Amino acid sequence: MAFKQVTSPHAHGAKSTANVMKLVVLATIPGLIALTWHFGWGSLINVVLACLTAVISEALVLKIRKRPLAFYLGDYSAVVTAVLLGLALPPLCPWWVVVIGTVFSVVIAKQLFGGLGYNPFNPAMVGYVVLLISFPVQMTTWITPLALLPEGLSHPDFIESLRLVFSSLAPVDGITGATPLDSFKHTSGLTVDQIYQQDSLFSQAMFAGVGWEWVNLGFLAGGIIMLSNRLFTWHGPVAMLATLALMSLIFWDSGSSQSPGSMMMHLFNGASMMGAFFILTDPVSSTVSNRGRLVYGALIGFLVYIIRAWGNYPDAIAFAVLLANFCAPFIDNYTLPRTYGHTDRRKATERSED
Amino acid sequence: MRQTWVTPGGVHPPENKHQSVTQPIGSLPIPEKLVVPLGQHIGAPAIACVKLGDKVLKGQKIADPAGTVSVAIHAPTSGTVSAIEARPIAHSSGIEALCIEITSDGKDQWIALQGIADFEHTTPKTLLSIITDAGIAGMGGAGFPTAVKLNPGFHRPIDTLIVNATECEPYITADDALIRERAEEIIEGIRILSHTLGNPSNILIGIEDNKPEAIQALEPHTQDTGINVVSFPTKYPSGGEKQLIYILTGKELPSGQIPADIGIVCVNIGTTYAIKRAVVEGEPLVSRVTTMTGEACEINRNYDVLIGTPVSHMLEHNKFDAEKCSRVIMGGPMMGFSLMSKDIPIVKTSNCLLAPSVEEIPHNEPAQPCIRCGMCAEACPASLLPQQLLWYSQAKDYDRLQSHNLFDCIECGACSYVCPSNIPLVQHYRSSKSDIKKAEEEKIKSAQARERFEFRQQRIEQADKEREAKRAARREAALQAKKTAAPNSAADIVAAAQARTEAKQLSxxxxxxxxxxxxxxxxxxxxxxxxxxxxxxxxxxxxxxxxxxxxxxxxxxxxxxxxxxxxxxxxx
The missing domain is CATH 1.10.287 (Helix Hairpins)
Structure with a gap:
């Protein structure tokens, strides 16, 4: 049938949502490798387990909602959510932690709101926060980085890791420990210099925290891959990292015992880079214009620093992103770009005069 | 090198222009029947001035312009008027409109032509009427009557004439071929335009840098004429009027205004050629250069096509394979519209007939949900937020659509082109635009109705009040009369009667x-x-x-x- 009505444009670019999602998954590989190298097989098991759970639960919900399975599963969005959650969870955490978090992310945070494109909150971060609040012990037990393992101990091998995850046994003492942010937060009465000398997490690090600096560099590399493929614009990540850096410069106070830590420590520890490039760039739950993304990114950087410095939690990406998700529609109203032929930016709330 | 400015957004679809410029502009055998629509331009359709069975010569006027915003229509070849009726025309919604069908006599015999060699000593007014009578409307795509554009009035002095040779749509090479072969006549046409506009100080030919042969062809003829050929990097949609004005002058056309408001007139380069033919040779617009391209046709080239030539005629002569073809498009792959019938005729605005294979332009994929990735906003040449417009289009939130400047969308299709979810964004905007226009018309109508109704209510109330007042006065008089008539004697009755007559008596x-x-x-x-x-x-x-x-x-x-x-x- 050559003569039929089809709407213009007829030509179409090569990118597809599925490819975008696949590229996001691929871009996590440097970070995943760094995590696996420094903290053992746990992260990889988390990721695979989360992916399986995500695909099965997404399929079940689609079936209940009477949607075509292949079409919606084919967008890979559930896989992206699962990969990001799996990377964020502590390695070797019990299997049910991963499953509960993933089911919550996919079913409650995404599908119940209408599925892909309609979720107001970042699904992975909703799952993460639910777990963090419900199972604080499991969620705060991290693995000691490879370089700091006591003499004669090593990370469990793959089979042993699987056994630990599925038996829900806690890993052996000695291979678990605090994260640098955690350790820094809970060391009182010491100046920053003293902490850096006494705590091997810092004293043996290059510039931020043993193992963690590599993980952050890995996610930074992934972020740069995505940026160069134009999956998103630089505005969000740069605004977030710049605000985080600025805040840590302003409140550095030359390293007293009250100091919340240096700029490098904040930029290359915890989930800073993963948050900047993989979490806040989730387009569905973030703001839409470039100016909006600057505000949104800056807000997240600001919140992350405030919670890390003066809040109860050592890291804060998930909370900061969810709080900023709340603000996104509001920010959108006041950050419209200036359209061709108009002298001023307009506000979305303007009414046409009746 | 003249300075050029860079527009935001834009896309780089595969150009696919080389296929159709390997051969010079060709011509097709005269079709047996030509179908000439009366409305090929923006404005009122022309009014037929021939009857069924009339013999016409090539170039003979067959329809008069209806009012100022309209142009004449001419017989594209000699023959007989064999039908005046509604036929499917070149329109995105596949509608039918009044057409004159001419059965060719095969002689292709011209009427006597009379041109003006010395246009410099002809008044602009005369030239404008020649242009209208020659049936010239913008040949770039919109089809706005050229004479109207060239007559912006005294309150809009023109200092810049822009000739649009951008041809930014993929596949189309009609203007490119025309420039390569007929540059001299084009420049002559531009000089005529300049004369009718009172010789504006800047005359710019805007052309993308993917047409080096055309640029080279123009060069010898523009020397010492004050006409500047300005080339700039290829990007879709640089050929949009608003975009081209910005690229060449750095000025933005304020929303809701026309170029003449900022002293600019913008004309397609094909139109300048038609103007030259009309003024100097006296030839009305009866043919145009149209690109025939796409993998579903064996031959890809440009043709000098008679207006009214059915699409089927063109396809047949280029060995069209319907099996291979995904759709037949009039115009380019970005803004062209698909044709629903092969009987649709080529008109003055048809710059391209595209018959792509399924591999070239695959069937549309089903749309996935919008993930607000923002690629559309990066591609938008007007700096809109297409993803928000989509959201509010689906919600039918007209206020939000307008505060997001929906009406500044030029429907170039760059957003849909980049959309990874295959959402037909432009279609949503078109439909919302027409919904809003309709709602506004209805608002005006209902306001008028309300006003009328309120006025009527007021009038009725007024009349009621007056009546009531009269009644009250009468009642009062009767009451008074009764009071005085209280003792019911005969004398009183007489007195009362007298009083009544007195009351009735005139001053x-x-x-x-x-x-x-x-x-x-x-x-x-x-x-x-x-x-x-x-x-x-x-x-x-x-x-x-x-x-x-x-x-x-x-x-x-x-x-x-x-x-x-x-x-x-x-x-x-």
């Missing part, structure tokens, strides 16, 4: 006027009776009739006397 002025009216009407009657009697006497009517008439006259005279006496009494 002296009114009485006077009434009597004067009586006198004048009595006078009229006397005159009438007199004249009747006179005519009767003159025509020697029977005696008894004359008697009756004279009696009537004397009666009338008596009545007049009476009336006069009464008036005299009253005056005293």
């Amino acid at each position: 002296p002025e009114q009485e006077q006027a009434k009597l004067e009216r009586a006198v004048s009407s009595a006078e009229m009657r006397v005159q009438k009776a007199q004249s009747k009697l006179d005519t009767a006497v003159a025509s020697e009517e029977p005696e008894d009739k004359i008697k009756i008439l004279s009696a009537a006259l004397s009666g009338a005279q008596q009545k007049l006397e009476k009336a006069k006496t009464r008036l005299a009494e009253q005056s005293n």
Whole structure:
């Protein structure tokens, strides 16, 4: 049938949502490798387990909602959510932690709101926060980085890791420990210099925290891959990292015992880079214009620093992103770009005069 | 090198222009029947001035322009008018409109042509009427009557003439081929345009840098003419009028204004060629260069096509394979529209006929949900937020659509082109635009209806009030009368009757006027009776009739006397 009505444009670019999602998954590989190298097989098991759970639960919900399975599963969005959650969870955490978090992310945070494109909150971060609040012990037990393992101990091998995850046994003492942010937060009465000398997490690090600096560099590399493929614009990540850096410069106070830590420590520890490039760039739950993304990114950087410095939690990406998700529609109203032929930016709330 | 400015957004779809420029502009055999629509331009459709069965010559006017925003239509070849009826025309919604069908006699015989060699000594006004009578409307795509554009009025002095040779749509090479082969005539056309506009100080030909041959062809003819050929990097949609104005001048056309408001007139380069032919040779617009391209046709090249040539005729001569073809498009792959019938004729705005194979332009994928990735916003040349517009289009939130400047969307399709979810964004915007326009018209209509209704209510109330007031007055009078008539004696009744007559009696002025009216009407009657009697006497009517008439006259005279006496009494 050559003569039929089809709407213009007829030509179409090569990118597809599925490819975008696949590229996001691929871009996590440097970070995943760094995590696996420094903290053992746990992260990889988390990721695979989360992916399986995500695909099965997404399929079940689609079936209940009477949607075509292949079409919606084919967008890979559930896989992206699962990969990001799996990377964020502590390695070797019990299997049910991963499953509960993933089911919550996919079913409650995404599908119940209408599925892909309609979720107001970042699904992975909703799952993460639910777990963090419900199972604080499991969620705060991290693995000691490879370089700091006591003499004669090593990370469990793959089979042993699987056994630990599925038996829900806690890993052996000695291979678990605090994260640098955690350790820094809970060391009182010491100046920053003293902490850096006494705590091997810092004293043996290059510039931020043993193992963690590599993980952050890995996610930074992934972020740069995505940026160069134009999956998103630089505005969000740069605004977030710049605000985080600025805040840590302003409140550095030359390293007293009250100091919340240096700029490098904040930029290359915890989930800073993963948050900047993989979490806040989730387009569905973030703001839409470039100016909006600057505000949104800056807000997240600001919140992350405030919670890390003066809040109860050592890291804060998930909370900061969810709080900023709340603000996104509001920010959108006041950050419209200036359209061709108009002298001023307009506000979305303007009414046409009746 | 002249400075150029860079527009935001834009996309780089595969150009696919090389296929159709390997051969020079060709011509097709004259089709047996040509279908010429009466509305090929923006504005009122022309009015047919031939009848069924009339013999016409090539170039003979077959329809007159209807009003100022309209152009004439001419017979594309010699033959017979074989139908004047509604036919499917080149339109995105596949509608039918009035067309004149001409059955060719195969002779292709021109009417006598008379051109003006010395246009510099011809007034712009004369030139404008030649352009309208030659049926020239913008040939870039919109089809706006060129003479209207060239006559912006004294309050809009023009300092810049922009000739649009951008041809930014993929596949299309009609302008490119035209420039390569007929650059001299194009420049002549531009000089005519410049003359009608009072010789603006800047004359710019805007052309993308993917047409080096065309740029080279223009160069020898533009030397020392003050005409600048300005080339700039290829990017879709640089050829949009608003975009081109910005690229060449750095000025933005304010929203809702026309280029003439900022001293600019923008004309397609194909139109300048048509103007030259019309003015210098006296040839009306009966053919145009159209690109025939796409993998579903074996031959890809440009043709000088007679207006009214059915698409089927073009396809057949280029070995069209319907099996291979995904859709037949009039225009380019970005803004062109698909055709629903092969009988649709080529019109003045048809720059391309694209018959792509399924591999070239695959069937549309089903749309996935919008993930607000923002690639559309990065591609938008107008700096809109297409993803928000989609959201509000689906919600039918007209206020938000307008605050997001929906009406500044030029429907270039760059957003849909980049959308990874295959969402037909432009279609959503088109439909929302027409919904809003409709809603606004209805608002105006209902406002008028409300005004009328309110006025009527007010009028009825007023009348009611007046009536009520009269009634009240009467009631009051009756009450008064009753009061005075309370003792029910005969004398009182008489008195009451007298009072009523007195109440009915007119004031002296009114009485006077009434009597004067009586006198004048009595006078009229006397005159009438007199004249009747006179005519009767003159025509020697029977005696008894004359008697009756004279009696009537004397009666009338008596009545007049009476009336006069009464008036005299009253005056005293």
